[in-house]
Amino acid sequence: MLKKKKVNGFDYLIHLVLLAGVIIVAFPFIWMILSSLKSLPDFYSFSFWPSKLDFSGYKYIFEETDFLQWYINSIIIGAIVTLSCLVFNSLIGYTLAKYKFVGGKTIFILILSTLMIPTEMLVIPWYVMGTKVNLIDSYLGIMFPGLIEAFGIFLMRQFMLGIPDDLLDAARIDGMGELKIFWRIALPQVKPALSALGIITFLGNWNAYLWPVIVISSDKMRTIPVGISLYATGDSGGIQWNTIMGMSTLAIIPMIIVFLIFQRRIVEGIALTGVKG
Amino acid sequence: MENYQQLFKDEVFWKSVWNTCKYVIITVPIQMALGLLIALALERIQHFRWFYRMIYFLPYITSVIAVSWVWRLMFEPSVGFFNELIGWFGLPSQKWLSDPKLALFCICAVMIWQAMGFSMLIFMAGLQGIPKQLYEAAQIDGAGRWKMFWKITLPLLNPTIVFLAVTGVISALQTFAQIQSLTASSGASAGGPLNSTVSIVVYMYQNAFSEFNMEYASAVAVVLFIFILLVTLLQMKVLNKSYEY
Numbered sequence A: 001m002l003k004k005k006k007v008n009g010f011d012y013l014i015h016l017v018l019l020a021g022v023i024i025v026a027f028p029f030i031w032m033i034l035s036s037l038k039s040l041p042d043f044y045s046f047s048f049w050p051s052k053l054d055f056s057g058y059k060y061i062f063e064e065t066d067f068l069q070w071y072i073n074s075i076i077i078g079a080i081v082t083l084s085c086l087v088f089n090s091l092i093g094y095t096l097a098k099y100k101f102v103g104g105k106t107i108f109i110l111i112l113s114t115l116m117i118p119t120e121m122l123v124i125p126w127y128v129m130g131t132k133v134n135l136i137d138s139y140l141g142i143m144f145p146g147l148i149e150a151f152g153i154f155l156m157r158q159f160m161l162g163i164p165d166d167l168l169d170a171a172r173i174d175g176m177g178e179l180k181i182f183w184r185i186a187l188p189q190v191k192p193a194l195s196a197l198g199i200i201t202f203l204g205n206w207n208a209y210l211w212p213v214i215v216i217s218s219d220k221m222r223t224i225p226v227g228i229s230l231y232a233t234g235d236s237g238g239i240q241w242n243t244i245m246g247m248s249t250l251a252i253i254p255m256i257i258v259f260l261i262f263q264r265r266i267v268e269g270i271a272l273t274g275v276k277g
Numbered sequence B: 001m002e003n004y005q006q007l008f009k010d011e012v013f014w015k016s017v018w019n020t021c022k023y024v025i026i027t028v029p030i031q032m033a034l035g036l037l038i039a040l041a042l043e044r045i046q047h048f049r050w051f052y053r054m055i056y057f058l059p060y061i062t063s064v065i066a067v068s069w070v071w072r073l074m075f076e077p078s079v080g081f082f083n084e085l086i087g088w089f090g091l092p093s094q095k096w097l098s099d100p101k102l103a104l105f106c107i108c109a110v111m112i113w114q115a116m117g118f119s120m121l122i123f124m125a126g127l128q129g130i131p132k133q134l135y136e137a138a139q140i141d142g143a144g145r146w147k148m149f150w151k152i153t154l155p156l157l158n159p160t161i162v163f164l165a166v167t168g169v170i171s172a173l174q175t176f177a178q179i180q181s182l183t184a185s186s187g188a189s190a191g192g193p194l195n196s197t198v199s200i201v202v203y204m205y206q207n208a209f210s211e212f213n214m215e216y217a218s219a220v221a222v223v224l225f226i227f228i229l230l231v232t233l234l235q236m237k238v239l240n241k242s243y244e245y
Helices: A002-036 A056-064 A067-098 A105-115 A119-132 A139-146 A150-161 A165-173 A176-190 A191-207 A210-215 A223-235 A239-261 A263-276 B002-009 B011-044 B051-060 B064-075 B081-088 B101-126 B132-140 B145-156 B159-175 B175-182 B200-209 B214-240
Strands: none
Touching: A002 A139, A002 A239, A002 B051, A002 B064, A002 B101, A002 B159, A056 A067, A056 A239, A067 A105, A067 A176, A067 A191, A067 A223, A067 A239, A105 A150, A119 A139, A119 A210, A119 A223, A119 B200, A119 B214, A139 A191, A139 A210, A139 B145, A139 B175, A165 A176, A165 A223, A165 B132, A176 A191, A191 A263, A210 A223, A210 B051, A210 B200, A223 A239, A239 A263, A239 B051, A239 B064, A239 B145, A263 B051, A263 B145, B002 B011, B002 B159, B002 B214, B011 B101, B011 B200, B011 B214, B051 B101, B051 B200, B064 B081, B064 B175, B101 B159, B132 B145, B145 B159, B145 B214, B175 B200, B200 B214
């Protein structure tokens, strides 16, 4: 009896410490929202709350900047890259896992070895190539490095290996075409991997910065991170904090809402790819 | 080869290599330790686990650029939150990101804040993989909580720790977006003040896309690649060891 009581006290302490941590971790988000509702004079001296709710930052974002366009760009690019990744990576992964052909193993090792090369090293060749074939400052230019990608192939192959061959052979005996087997039998077996791959691909594209900031030159083509960063450092004379915080809020809050809705799936997906990768 | 000869004489380049090492050495152990602590705490409690997990993981999924600007506002010397906060405790104001001695640590704090949730998540998965019978057996043998942690939990988490260390080191080696949005402004390029925060990738980016010296920047990129290759090879060596439980 005594022992149980002691454990309970310790549990409360843990909750207290965890709650303190929650406040520290979540504080920047609260600060961001509060600051986006301040008027510019509020930034002349320190103030915790906005002196009055002021939406001029948001008004400025929608009337004077191309923020809406950047948003649309980010969504289009994220959607196309994610879709392409899901289709092509799973097709290649399936082929490498379930078909025996000459050079299959070599191809797999070649694909794997590209995982070691960091994006940072590739951006310069990509840029030089891109200028030669006129890909700079276009959707395709922003997207092409992500359309098919080694990690996704590796992930899909690992999961496709787990599908029993008998299942596929049974379908073959029933006279199903190879493509149909892939679509109707193999893919449904690896749904968790597909959703994990889709989530990390979309997240990665939504937050991508290094390559987009290099390849984009015109205002209209910017994605959200590129837009915020270039607006904050260049476009405005002097830093307009409420506008920047408004942009950050608009970029982050929808992500948080999506995360809250799909919480379990996202967390499991990231843990899954983390552990398998 | 001329580029490499020039590179080895370049002081800013060596500064960037040294800073990158600092980013790795500071952020990786701290974010892993904090992640493990949170994961262990969450393992203990029964209620609200999903709530804590959600909040601690939130920074990891948000855009680096957007949140870095929020931190930059909080670090602002005249109107920022941090100077107000330490003012309450009677400490003198700091210049944070404009102070060459402090700037790198400020960036590290932002990096740790973002990466901690990922470590937590992976550690939670790792902890779940440890068979509960081991703890029961140890308890019968009379082992204390502390001893169980050192003799059971930590050794069995070894693969998780190796994985997190490797991914952590690789991503810290590639630090770019945080530095860009915390230190660049319309007047000054990233990596300031006085190059105190410049990293290898920032230096490569500046050479390639501000100076348009692609050859020189490629040489910098090759150095980064060698670092990452070394880490990966080390990982293979460590992972190929088998663990006997």
